[in-house]
Amino acid sequence: MKAKGRVATKRGGAAFRRPGGARFEERFLESFSNADGPSGWEAPVRELVVEAVRDHVDELSVDAMGNLVAHVSPARGGAKAARGKRGRGPHVMLCAHMDEVGFMVTAVEKDGRLRIRKVGGIDPRILLGQVVRVGTNGARGVVGVLPAHLLTNADMTKVTPIEDLFLDIGASSREEALQAISLGDLVAFDTTYEAWGTVRKGKAFDDRVGCAVLASLVQRRPPVPLTAVWAVQEEIGLRGAAAAARRVSPDLAIVLEGTASGETPGASPEEMQPRMGGGPTLTVQDRSLMADARLVELLERTAKRWKIPTQWKRPGVGGTDAGRIALSGAGVPAAVVSVACRYIHAPAAYLDIRDPQRVVDLVWHALGAIGKEWT
Amino acid sequence: MTSRASRASRASRVSAVESILKALVPAYGPPGREIGVRAALRASLRGHGRLREDALGSLHLHLPGRGPRLLLAAAMDAPGLIVTRVESNGNARVELLGGRSAAEAVGAMALFPDGDRALVAYDRVAAGKDGGGVEASSLYLLTGLDKATATKRFPVGSVGMFESKLDRLGDQWRAPSLDNRAGAAAVAAALRQAKRRAYDLHVVFAAQSELGSRGALTSAFGVEPELAVVVEVAHVGDGKDQSPVTLGEGPCVGLKEFGYVAHPRGLELARKAAKAARVPIQYLVREEGSTDAGAVRRAGAGVPTVLIAIPARRSGGPDTLVHARDLKRTVDLVASLLATPAASPPARRAKAPKRGGKR
Numbered sequence: 001m002k003a004k005g006r007v008a009t010k011r012g013g014a015a016f017r018r019p020g021g022a023r024f025e026e027r028f029l030e031s032f033s034n035a036d037g038p039s040g041w042e043a044p045v046r047e048l049v050v051e052a053v054r055d056h057v058d059e060l061s062v063d064a065m066g067n068l069v070a071h072v073s074p075a076r077g078g079a080k081a082a083r084g085k086r087g088r089g090p091h092v093m094l095c096a097h098m099d100e101v102g103f104m105v106t107a108v109e110k111d112g113r114l115r116i117r118k119v120g121g122i123d124p125r126i127l128l129g130q131v132v133r134v135g136t137n138g139a140r141g142v143v144g145v146l147p148a149h150l151l152t153n154a155d156m157t158k159v160t161p162i163e164d165l166f167l168d169i170g171a172s173s174r175e176e177a178l179q180a181i182s183l184g185d186l187v188a189f190d191t192t193y194e195a196w197g198t199v200r201k202g203k204a205f206d207d208r209v210g211c212a213v214l215a216s217l218v219q220r221r222p223p224v225p226l227t228a229v230w231a232v233q234e235e236i237g238l239r240g241a242a243a244a245a246r247r248v249s250p251d252l253a254i255v256l257e258g259t260a261s262g263e264t265p266g267a268s269p270e271e272m273q274p275r276m277g278g279g280p281t282l283t284v285q286d287r288s289l290m291a292d293a294r295l296v297e298l299l300e301r302t303a304k305r306w307k308i309p310t311q312w313k314r315p316g317v318g319g320t321d322a323g324r325i326a327l328s329g330a331g332v333p334a335a336v337v338s339v340a341c342r343y344i345h346a347p348a349a350y351l352d353i354r355d356p357q358r359v360v361d362l363v364w365h366a367l368g369a370i371g372k373e374w375t
Numbered sequence: 376m377t378s379r380a381s382r383a384s385r386a387s388r389v390s391a392v393e394s395i396l397k398a399l400v401p402a403y404g405p406p407g408r409e410i411g412v413r414a415a416l417r418a419s420l421r422g423h424g425r426l427r428e429d430a431l432g433s434l435h436l437h438l439p440g441r442g443p444r445l446l447l448a449a450a451m452d453a454p455g456l457i458v459t460r461v462e463s464n465g466n467a468r469v470e471l472l473g474g475r476s477a478a479e480a481v482g483a484m485a486l487f488p489d490g491d492r493a494l495v496a497y498d499r500v501a502a503g504k505d506g507g508g509v510e511a512s513s514l515y516l517l518t519g520l521d522k523a524t525a526t527k528r529f530p531v532g533s534v535g536m537f538e539s540k541l542d543r544l545g546d547q548w549r550a551p552s553l554d555n556r557a558g559a560a561a562v563a564a565a566l567r568q569a570k571r572r573a574y575d576l577h578v579v580f581a582a583q584s585e586l587g588s589r590g591a592l593t594s595a596f597g598v599e600p601e602l603a604v605v606v607e608v609a610h611v612g613d614g615k616d617q618s619p620v621t622l623g624e625g626p627c628v629g630l631k632e633f634g635y636v637a638h639p640r641g642l643e644l645a646r647k648a649a650k651a652a653r654v655p656i657q658y659l660v661r662e663e664g665s666t667d668a669g670a671v672r673r674a675g676a677g678v679p680t681v682l683i684a685i686p687a688r689r690s691g692g693p694d695t696l697v698h699a700r701d702l703k704r705t706v707d708l709v710a711s712l713l714a715t716p717a718a719s720p721p722a723r724r725a726k727a728p729k730r731g732g733k734r
Binding site: 268284285290326329 | 433461470471511531532586589590592594596
């Protein structure tokens with residue numbers, strides 16, 4: 001016990017003296033965001049994450065559901081690394097989900113148009129005319145829309161439900177369509193990552209930004225035994241993380257997320273929380289979770305100590321993998337740290353590139369504090 | 376035991392559960408922040424053994440003994456609310472935590488851990504003057520403070536509980552937090568009362584019950600009981616599809632509710648224990664409404680679970696009514712359950728030789 005405490009303090013201390021701790025790698029965000037991974041088909045994203053982290057972790061595996069699980073021991077490499085993930089200090093699980101919201105091809109009409117249904121929560125108002133990528137063979141399509149002069153006034157103001165939309169991949173018959181795509185193919189928005197000023201534009205920042213934060217964090221050996229999980233199927237019911245948490249069985253967990261900014265034109269300043277560029281967003285409570293009060297307090301305190309601005313996610317809305325992790329096994333203290341993004345679950349989202357670096361800083365220093373004081 | 380002695384001992388028991396209930400009812404303990412009620416339970420159970428708090432905030436007490444591993448569980452949290460933002464006029468917007476409707480929250484006093492209080496009001500423009508359209512989004516807290524002070528005293532994420540005081544109305548107890556402080560008090564009193572125990576007993580006062588039996592689920596997974604008894608308060612008498620349950624006619628044994636169906640062996644045990652303690656019982660059958668029993672029932676590989684429900688009337692608004700006689704008899708029934716051995720071997724033990732035979 002004594003030795004454990006001493007080592008943890010020493011490691012924590014070393015980390016604390018090094019400003020920044022770990023660096024956020026924007027190249028990860030760019031490549032992860034550009035890859036497609038609607039829930040259930042996360043393989044393209046997973047391959048990129050494997051590429052990014054394989055040389056920096058002790059153990060890397062993909063479980064039956066498709067979660068990518070990496071263990072990183074706090075040892076400084078060499079023989080000490082073999083001492084195992086539970087060697088010293090509390091065993092922390094960090095989790096980000098790889099999947100994004102999208103669609104699935106459910107039918108092909110005789111005339112070659114595709115019928116789709118949504119995978120995860122998507123607002124039908126944002127879909128008409130969108131360019132999308134279909135399946136894995138490079139097919140592209142447009143969500144079909146009639147020109148305005150062919151519509152009645154009533155139709156002009158109506159939101160078309162997703163079941164009534166069709167996807168046009170330029171095929172003129174069912175046979176032609178099926179040469180390019182298959183039934184059950186997943187559909188993602190055709191959006192390319194771009195940067196201007198501190199703004200970054202891209203798709204699936206929920207939760208590729210979390211994936212990139214986590215990949216950045218494991219580039220260095222953490223101050224505590226760490227299991228990093230890139231989870232699948234979050235958007236369709238927090239499924240992957242539930243299975244991963246049962247296997248990892250951590251002492252505590254922090255989920256890294258991209259969350260919705262509250263910036264709404266016309267709203268009062270009090271309502272506009274959290275804001276893009278306002279620093280890491282902390283969760284007290286959402287529909288899935290009462291965040292562990294002690295862990296939230298530790299995160300708040302760590303942020304204050306390292307002068308990292310933080311903000312609060314509006315309580316009562318949304319849900320994340322943390323809710324399922326908290327209820328796994330005999331219960332796990334869990335918290336969420338997010339990057340506030342505008343226009344999540346839409347074709348293109350915005351984030352402020354300073355935010356993910358602050359999340360990396362906060363989580364890195366929090367791991368140090370956890371190693372020192374968590375029992 | 377002479378009848379006079381018996382009467383005297385019964386009287387002292389009543390006061391035991393009453394005094395525990397008096398301590399538990401006002402204790403601060405909204406879901407996920409069961410700080411005050413944990414402290415009150417620790418005080419009530421002083422001398423029974425070491426109490427442990429788990430990852431979700433549930434309170435555990437292990438009383439080792441011979442016999443099957445029995446989980447005795449009662450939820451300890453009470454409905455509350457959480458501050459989502461403080462507005463420029465010093466009022467705070469909130470979301471509800473747990474099973475109270477927005478309309479029922481109006482007019483309640485919210486109590487915060489440092490003793491701060493605020494009144495739940497509703498937005499008359501959004502909800503209509505008669506309050507017919509009250510929704511969670513139209514609720515706010517009147518803090519009586521200016522914005523700067525309110526922001527300090529009720530920052531985003533502050534969790535409040537509906538202020539609760541034990542009151543007597545005729546033969547019944549009345550308080551906002553009776554669900555499930557009455558169940559928790561019955562369990563604590565039964566532990567004091569039970570002279571003999573036929574089980575290796577794990578007592579759990581479950582946290583976050585109001586948010587979907589979260590504490591009960593994880594606690595039951597951790598304890599891995601062979602048999603479980605869940606003590607809860609069940610609101611009866613308001614719906615059409617409910618079994619005829621009368622307040623004052625004895626505790627209910629749960630047969631069916633949303634997400635739960637009784638285990639035959641558990642049912643048999645409950646009946647046996649009730650007979651031994653001479654406690655009249657009623658049966659709870661309802662389509663809607665649920666307790667922690669369902670979560671315990673399906674925890675881990677599944678647990679044969681007995682649901683003991685104290686019948687209660689939700690009188691509208693923040694009050695719940697429980698008959699004093701039912702509370703006392705629930706204590707008797709639970710104490711008797713602890714002393715009554717399970718009739719046949721519990722499920723897992725019964726299964727083991729069967730499986731061996733197949734191989």
